[in-house]
Amino acid sequence: MRFSLVWTIFRKEIAETLRDRRTLIMMIGLPVVLYPLVVLGGTGLAETQATQIEARVSTVAVWGALPPELAAALGAEAAKLKLVEWTGAPAELRSDLETGRIAAPPLPPRDPPAAVPPGGTPDPSPPAPAPAPTAPPAAPPDPLADAARAVVSSREVDAVLVTWSALGPDLAGDRLGRLAIYYDSVRPDSSQARGRLRAELDDFRTALVTRREQEHALPPGFARGLDVASTDVAPPQRKAGHVFGVGISFLLILMSLMGGFYPSIDFTAGEKERGTMQTLLCAPLSAAEIICGKFLAVWSICLITGLANVASLAATFSRIVPAGARDMLRLEPSAYAITFLLFLPVSFITSAAFLAVGAFAKDFKDGQNLVTPVYMLFALPIGLTMLPGMELTPATSFAPVLNLALLIKALLVGEARLETAFLTLVSSFAYGALAILAAAQVFAREQVLLGGRESLRTTLGLERRPGGRPGPTFAFVFFSVMLAGLFYGSLWAEGRGVLGALLLVQYGLILTPTLGAVLGFGFPFAETFALRRPPARGLAAAALIGVSAWAAASPLVRLLPPPESLVKAMEKSLALGGEAPLWVLWLVVGLTPGLCEEALFRGLLLSGFRRLGKWPAILVTAGCFAVYHTSVYRLLPTFVLGALLGWLVWRTGSLACSVLAHALNNALIATLVRWEPAAQAMGGSGGVPLSWSVAGLVGVIAGVWLLRETPGAEGRGGDADPQGGSGGPGRANAG
Amino acid sequence: MELRVEGLARRFDQVNAVAGIDLTVKGGEIVGLLGPNGAGKTTTLRMIAGILPPSAGRVFLGELDVWARPIEAKPRIGFLSGDTQLYQRLTPREVLFYFGRLYSMAEDRLTRRVALLIEQLEIGSFADRLCGALSSGQRQRTNIARAFLHEPDLLILDEPTSALDVVSGSFIVEAIRRERAAGRGILFSTHVMGEAEYLCDRICLLHEGRIVDAGRLEELLARSGCRNLTDAFLSRVGRSPGGTAS
Known part of the structure; x- marks a missing residue:
């Protein structure tokens, strides 16, 4: 470029x-x-x-008689209400209201308080079964609402205040006085009228309750009972x-x-x-x-x-x-x-x-x-x-x-x-x-540029290429699509328990698409997956790196410590919920990711990125491996592990080495999480003890030294062919 | 530097647009590619210029394989076609500097070349007007300057005088002769036989994607027994000069 x-x-x-x-x-x-x-x-x-x-002053039609003190409150200048009597009320309706033929609807029933027995504990008997749901009954005709709707909609008034015939005597007799407001919530001036009425009526009610408490020698707040204040803290x-x-x-x-x-x-x-x-x-x-x-x-x-x-x-x-x-x-x-x-x-x-x-x-x-x-x-x-x-x-x-x-x-x-x-x-x-x-x-x-048309698959370079090799573009596209698919797939798999989800993700969402892509696009199977007999020294180096890399990389975790909730979730996942036998743990948490993830990362992806050159290919693959773990806290350790595994494969030409190292790494961590003394040692505020990290580093260095001494694919000219014709991870290795 | 084309072919779906062409163009030589519309001239030239990948065959410029090493080969080729357009919102001077930089020309060399071409092709009067406001003749003169700017070894000209008046066409003919005198190889396509007769050193007659005859004008005429190139072409494609099948 x-x-x-x-x-x-x-x-x-x-x-x-x-x-x-x-x-x-x-x-x-x-x-x-x-x-x-x-x-x-x-x-x-x-x-x-x-x-x-x-x-604007709100015009309110009053249908019914207002007690003088209430009429005075509503008619005050500050209330901005203009009261007009019986405006818009049909004659028949007016007659019915005046004679009481149309009365206030019954009050909604109140929930009775929970029965508390003398001992103070709630009634333990099970509640009565709820009645089977039935369709709500059709609302009866309401001539009052119809008439109010007509007069408010015609904008003759902004709202209608209905006072039932017994309002005056009820208030005078210390009983519940009842009124009704009819308004149109879609009309802003109607809502305004309703707001003004409510405000004035609330004030009137407060004054009424206070007066009644005083007349009956009741303490202030007796009728109100509870005062609730809400404060928005945002x-x-x-x-x-x-x-x-x-x-x-x-x-x-x-x-x-x-x-x-x-x-x-x-x-x-x-x-x-x-x-x-x-x-x-x-x-x-x-x-x-x-x-x-x-x-x-x-x-x-x-x-x-x-x-x-x-x-x-x-x-x-x-x-x-x-x-x-x-x-x-x-x-x-x-x-x-x-x-x-x-x-x-x-x-x-x-x-x-x-x-x-x-x-x-x-x-x-x-x-x-x-x-x-x-x-x-x-x-x-x-x-x-x-x-x-x-x-x-x-x-x-x-x-x-x-x-x-x-x-x-x-x-x-x-x-x-x-x-x-x-x-x-x-x-x-x-x-x-x-x-x-x-x-x-x-x-x-x-x-395409000169105006012709090609199929999308051909244009994007995704056509089948029997015998061809995956390239960096293919590797990147495949990884990105896999990443999104894996993420949503693992969310879907979550409901199947830790064991089921792990197996489903590893075999169903990682290994199967990886194998499918290699077969579907016609890439050479053995070369893409570096299926070669590993050298003995390479296996020994892989074993050393596998058992020590996690401890060597653990100080990196301290740079950005994960929250406690994430640690607990990880431990639960690694221990398969703590119920499976140890051999199942090794197979599922150790060998399975070793096989499936290595087939994807050090197999298909490393093979695809190979054209970038040795270290760019290893590091880009390690970057993908780190991103795949979808956690910012695990980014650095998984990147380091990915780079080591990539180098193992590049150096030995055999995927078996990285499978071994990966499986040992996972199995060891899962075992230690299960093993109480080790779990306690790692569970302190300092995480993995420093002595363990030093020992891990020594192990990794020993593995790297052993690997450098291994006459692997790289030593036989793997780097000499950047096109990947004969070198890189796919290189045969008889040593 | 010699252009060598070996077995060049291009297939579009079921159609063989070019069905195996071999030709050479030496330095200081004008070779004409003659044929009617649809003969495969443009497709051939695009493949030689490194724009359209061939289905088969190879193109060499000296020892350089154009399609194996396009980044090295393209600076040695200048391509101009009759329908090539310019950026409407750039001036001719800006177009020349833009392409000079894309060809990685050094700034001082580029400045000198732009000044020379503006003078030679009489672009000065409109060099700083937007290309969108130029006449077709002015646009084509700017295009010639663009194609010749980086002093390529090979010039590929695809019907460069089509849709031009006599005056504008003469600018191109003069420029082509000047470049031949400078030792550049020129591959020139046209369906105007007269143009080929007075301009080309050698002529290839192209029909349905194949070269049906090639050689100097007098050789073609002698082989066909005709008195002009049009008749010679018609006789080679199986049509009598009068328009009836022979």
């Missing part, structure tokens, strides 16, 4: 884009105008309406973060993605349509250089759009928002910074996806038709963040783009957790890299 050429392509694309008015308007013009317009328009309109409703920042994280980040991401939408089509389909793609292909450039230059340009435009959106939003909220909404929308600058930073991976994925899909299109129109569904595919999951209860969990942390939108939300309300944030970023990087690889693969197919 020649970065000077990538930079040249990038600069040209940016220069062309900045001369395109349409894109400039989408990038900067729209956000600069949109937010002030929406916020000013939206909040201003809402505020104006609220002010108008507040200023700080203003959290409330603002909630509003921002849920709603505004959705709008922000959508707007910013729109910035990359047109350039991605223009740089691919547009270039084909204008006839300039052929000229570009004449130049001495690799597909990767072309796609990187174009990708960086699309990504930058997306980011500039994102920045313009965030800046416009921040300016709008800090300067333009009306006073009433300011508290709700006040955010620290760090919140905007977080949003923009997380927009980096969001736009990374979407830019790559837009570009990959755009490259398939024949012309600009075709490009719009192809890229729009991708845009919708990203937009809809982001919209899901607005659903109540939608949060960043292990399950959602692997959902592309949705996970990042949820992470923004979680960070803004202060609920982000390191583990799910890690999973989100790792999976997002994998998805983004996949999309870029796909785009590069499309660009490498001149047939």
Whole structure:
């Protein structure tokens, strides 16, 4: 990859884009105008309406007789209520109310208090069985509600207050006085009238109860019984973060993605349509250089759009928002910074996806038709963040783009957790890299670039290649797809118990797809899986590394200690719930991952990455192995173990060595977790004792020394053939 | 540097667009690839230029296999076709600098070459106007400059004068002659027989993806017994000069 050429392509694309008015308007013009317009328009309109409703006096029809003191309270100037008698009441209804033919409906029955026997313990007898559910009876006709609905809907009045005929005598006789309010919740001024009535009636009731308590010489609060105060403890920042994280980040991401939408089509389909793609292909450039230059340009435009959106939003909220909404929308600058930073991976994925899909299109129109569904595919999951209860969990942390939108939300309300944030970023990087690889693969197919059509499988280089070897692209694509599948598959397998889930994941979700891929794509089985007789020294080195690597790597755990809950879950998993015999433990926790995971990582993946060269291949495979364990706390130790296992295979040319080391490593840890004295020694605050770590390090060094002395595949020129024709892990080894 | 094409073929689905072509172009020589529309000229030239992968056959530039080592081979090839377009929102000067950098030319050499080509091809009056505002003749002159910019050993010109007026076409003809004088090999495709007659040192007659005859103009005429290239071509593809099958 020649970065000077990538930079040249990038600069040209940016220069062309900045001369395109349409894109400039989408990038900067729209956000600069949109937010002030929406916020000013939206909040201003809402505020104006609220002010108008507040200023307006509510007209309330009173159907029935009001006792004088209540009429005085409701008719006070401060109440902003205009009482009109019998307005809108049909004559027959009025007569029925006045004569009492229509009376107050019976009060709903109150739940009796739980029976407490004299001894003070609840009645132990089982509760009566609940009656079988039946369909609710049809509501009887209610002429009063019908008449009130008609008069409120016609806007003749804002609400109807019904006083039953016995209200006056009931109040005078210290009994329960009853009224009813009829209003239309859809009409803001009707709801306002109801609110005002409730407020005045509450005040009247409080005064009435106080007077009754005094008249009957009862202590204050006798009738009220209980006072409950609720206080919202969420700080203003959290409330603002909630509003921002849920709603505004959705709008922000959508707007910013729109910035990359047109350039991605223009740089691919547009270039084909204008006839300039052929000229570009004449130049001495690799597909990767072309796609990187174009990708960086699309990504930058997306980011500039994102920045313009965030800046416009921040300016709008800090300067333009009306006073009433300011508290709700006040955010620290760090919140905007977080949003923009997380927009980096969001736009990374979407830019790559837009570009990959755009490259398939024949012309600009075709490009719009192809890229729009991708845009919708990203937009809809982001919209899901607005659903109540939608949060960043292990399950959602692997959902592309949705996970990042949820992470923004979680960070803004202060609920982000390191583990799910890690999973989100790792999976997002994998998805983004996949999309870029796909785009590069499309660009490498001149047939597609010159306007022809090929099958998706051919274009993405996934056609069957009997006798061929897996390459780095295949390895990466396979790992990324496996990772997502494994994650959701293991969530699904969780309900089958520790043993069942482990076997299902290892054999069903790791080994079977790995074998299927090698057979399905026609890769040479023995070479891909390095099925060679291992040298004796190699086996000895593997055994040494297998029993000591975990202890040697344990100080790395102290750099980022896992939470207690994770340690307990790990121990439970390693010990298979503590019930299985030891031999089952060794088979399931030791040998099974040794076989299945090694077939995937040191077999298919290392074979695929081999073209990158010895150490890049080993380290990239180790990186995949570390990421596969989906825990930020285990990242470093598993990376070190993965690198050692990779080197074992590279050096000896035999997968058997890494299977042995991996199986011993797992089996030993699982046994120690079961063995009480060892578990106690490791359970202290310091974790694995230092003496054990030193001993482990000595063991690893001895294994490495032994391996260096082993005349393996590498020693016979494995590195000499970077194409993988005869070297690397697939190399035969008779020694 | 000699171009050597061996058994070049390209199949699209069930159609053999090019069915095995062998040819050579030496330095300082103009070879014309003549044929009607659909004869396989563009496909052949794209394969030689390293743009379209062949189904079979090999292309050598000197000892360099174009398809095995494209990054090394492409700087030695200049490609121009009649339908090649320019970036609408860049100026001709910017286009030349852009491609010069893509060909990894040193900045001082690039600056000198751009200045020389702007002068030779009379681009100066519109060198700083956006390409989207240029006439087709001006665009094609810019394209010639772009193809000649990195001083390639081999020039591949696919119907470069199509859709151009006489004046614009003469710029191209002059430029081609100048490059031949500089010792560059030129592979030139056209369906205009007259153009080939006065410009080409050797001519390959292409029909349905195959070279049906090749040689100097006088050799082709002598073999066919015809008086002009059009008649010679028609006779080679089994049609009488009058338009009826022979």
